[in-house]
Amino acid sequence: MNRVTAQVHGWLLLLPAAVLLAVFTHYPAGATLWHSLFSTPKPSRPAVFVGLDNYAAMLEDPVFWESLANNLWFALGTIPVSIGLALLMAIWVNGRLAGRGFLRLAYFTPTVLPMIAVANIWLFFFTPQYGLLEQLTGSLGLPNHNWLGSRNTALGCLVVVTIWKEAGFFMIFYLAALQAVPPNLYEAARIEGAGAWTVFRRITFPLLMPTTLFVLVNAVINSFRLVDHIVVMTKGGPDNATSLLLYYIYDVGFKFWDSAYAAALTLVLLVILGASALIQFVFLEKRIHYR
Amino acid sequence: MTRALETAGGWLLAILWVLPLAYALWAAVHPSEFSVRFVPTAPLTLANFEAAWNAAPFARYFVNTVLLVTLILGAQLVLCTLAAYAFARYEFPGRDLAFALVLVQLMVMPDVLIVENYRTMAQLGILDSTLAIGLPYMASAFGIFLLRQTFKTIPKELDEAARVEGAGALQVLWKVYVPLARPVYIAFGLVSVSYHWNNFLWPIIVTNTVNSRPLTVGLQVFSSVDQGIDWSIICAATLMTSAPLLLAFLLFQRQFVQSFMRAGIR
Numbered sequence: 001m002n003r004v005t006a007q008v009h010g011w012l013l014l015l016p017a018a019v020l021l022a023v024f025t026h027y028p029a030g031a032t033l034w035h036s037l038f039s040t041p042k043p044s045r046p047a048v049f050v051g052l053d054n055y056a057a058m059l060e061d062p063v064f065w066e067s068l069a070n071n072l073w074f075a076l077g078t079i080p081v082s083i084g085l086a087l088l089m090a091i092w093v094n095g096r097l098a099g100r101g102f103l104r105l106a107y108f109t110p111t112v113l114p115m116i117a118v119a120n121i122w123l124f125f126f127t128p129q130y131g132l133l134e135q136l137t138g139s140l141g142l143p144n145h146n147w148l149g150s151r152n153t154a155l156g157c158l159v160v161v162t163i164w165k166e167a168g169f170f171m172i173f174y175l176a177a178l179q180a181v182p183p184n185l186y187e188a189a190r191i192e193g194a195g196a197w198t199v200f201r202r203i204t205f206p207l208l209m210p211t212t213l214f215v216l217v218n219a220v221i222n223s224f225r226l227v228d229h230i231v232v233m234t235k236g237g238p239d240n241a242t243s244l245l246l247y248y249i250y251d252v253g254f255k256f257w258d259s260a261y262a263a264a265l266t267l268v269l270l271v272i273l274g275a276s277a278l279i280q281f282v283f284l285e286k287r288i289h290y291r
Numbered sequence: 292m293t294r295a296l297e298t299a300g301g302w303l304l305a306i307l308w309v310l311p312l313a314y315a316l317w318a319a320v321h322p323s324e325f326s327v328r329f330v331p332t333a334p335l336t337l338a339n340f341e342a343a344w345n346a347a348p349f350a351r352y353f354v355n356t357v358l359l360v361t362l363i364l365g366a367q368l369v370l371c372t373l374a375a376y377a378f379a380r381y382e383f384p385g386r387d388l389a390f391a392l393v394l395v396q397l398m399v400m401p402d403v404l405i406v407e408n409y410r411t412m413a414q415l416g417i418l419d420s421t422l423a424i425g426l427p428y429m430a431s432a433f434g435i436f437l438l439r440q441t442f443k444t445i446p447k448e449l450d451e452a453a454r455v456e457g458a459g460a461l462q463v464l465w466k467v468y469v470p471l472a473r474p475v476y477i478a479f480g481l482v483s484v485s486y487h488w489n490n491f492l493w494p495i496i497v498t499n500t501v502n503s504r505p506l507t508v509g510l511q512v513f514s515s516v517d518q519g520i521d522w523s524i525i526c527a528a529t530l531m532t533s534a535p536l537l538l539a540f541l542l543f544q545r546q547f548v549q550s551f552m553r554a555g556i557r
Contacts, residue, residue: 009460028404097301164308228507231511232514264405
């Protein structure tokens with residue numbers, strides 16, 4: 001096979017996937033920027049170029065700022081706890097605990113359930129008056145509290161549900177990494193008389209750093225990507241207290257049908273995702289130099 | 292001492308983790324007056340499942356979801372295999388740039404491009420169809436990356452030997468590469484099916500009739516329209532929609548866990 005034929009073959013093999021990627025990933029990413037510079041087309045008035053007007057409106061939009069702030073709190077609430085729990089779960093499942101098969105099953109099961117189903121189950125847990133949580137706090141003599149209907153607790157409830165859903169998924173990656181740690185390292189540490197905590201701090205944790213980074217990036221993406229439970233549990237309320245950025249985009253784009261403003265909001269989301277990609281890249285580079 | 296403490300902690304967390312599901316199961320198989328009264332003598336019933344099944348076109352939703360995940364997985368397997376083969380074994384101008392452009396999708400997923408992709412589907416005139424739900428996901432960067440890494444580990448000598456015997460490019464791919472990458476295909480298949488069985492935001496945007504709605508959207512329509520409906524029936528419907536994946540997971544637990552592991556190690 002000569003070189004030119006090989007080149008043509010290579011491109012032909014790539015072509016079908018490349019076309020779909022271009023149409024449904026690269027084009028919409030570019031079109032987001034383009035359409036955000038126009039007004040939303042209406043039956044009476046086609047889209048006109050408005051420059052940065054949509055972005056100016058965004059800066060003035062309190063719901064945008066609240067959604068962004070909520071999203072940061074949501075990320076801060078879910079990421080450290082679910083990663084910490086995932087690591088703990090992996091160590092327990094990888095260890096010699098009694099019934100570790102059941103433990104692994106219990107931790108991982110939420111991962112295979114649809115978020116929408118999970119949210120339905122948890123909705124009842126938090127429901128006022130009849131809900132399980134209310135029954136529990138009621139029997140302890142605590143006053144009634146509308147967990148999902150109160151500005152102070154609604155976002156916290158969503159954080160709990162997300163941690164429950166995600167921790168077992170992240171556990172899998174730690175489990176894979178733990179099984180790849182050479183056992184002679186632990187033997188050497190035991191001969192030296194190192195305690196369990198020292199072994200974790202000096203051997204296990206450093207070796208798990210690449211996994212932690214991988215899981216961290218996934219967790220960050222998920223905290224900006226997953227809004228299914230909001231649709232079921234709070235619809236962004238009460239009073240926008242649980243509106244995350246993507247949920248707000250969904251509201252603006254498909255309830256108010258303001259596609260131009262939704263495009264401007266999407267661009268902010270794309271910038272955030274791009275920045276986290278860049279951070280990952282920089283860190284990975286460092287790791288390679290370190291080796 | 293530490294061992295006992297760890298065992299207790301592990302079990303406590305595990306029980307906390309299965310409680311929500313155990314509760315849904317309890318509510319679904321008991322009459323609604325027992326949905327928050329946990330007495331062991333409560334009578335068992337399947338009436339909630341029957342009521343849910345009859346209250347909404349779940350049979351149709353099941354068909355739609357099965358069609359959807361089959362369509363997506365089928366297209367992904369073909370497209371990703373071809374693209375991965377090109378990236379792993381061919382030299383062509385622009386290859387590295389093209390690969391970088393593929394990887395962009397790992398960060399900028401179709402899940403966040405809902406506004407523009409909806410516009411495209413409207414222009415194509417295919418709103419409210421299974422094809423419209425599936426199209427953005429068919430060229431999966433994740434699948435291409437995973438298969439490329441696998442194909443790269445296959446010795447070139449096998450490839451060359453097959454070519455000496457007169458096999459064409461596609462024959463070599465089918466006879467040499469695909470069989471050797473089988474575990475990776477299984478891993479990718481399980482991850483893809485569970486992702487798309489559970490996917491919700493894009494399907495709810497792009498569908499609006501029973502003809503194309505998948506189970507997740509159907510469940511949401513069912514449980515939000517009928518506000519007065521009791522929890523036992525919603526729990527039954529919830530379990531019903533997750534049942535196929537849940538059963539598959541319980542039966543093939545090891546494969547599931549190993550597949551998710553394999554898909555995660557890059």
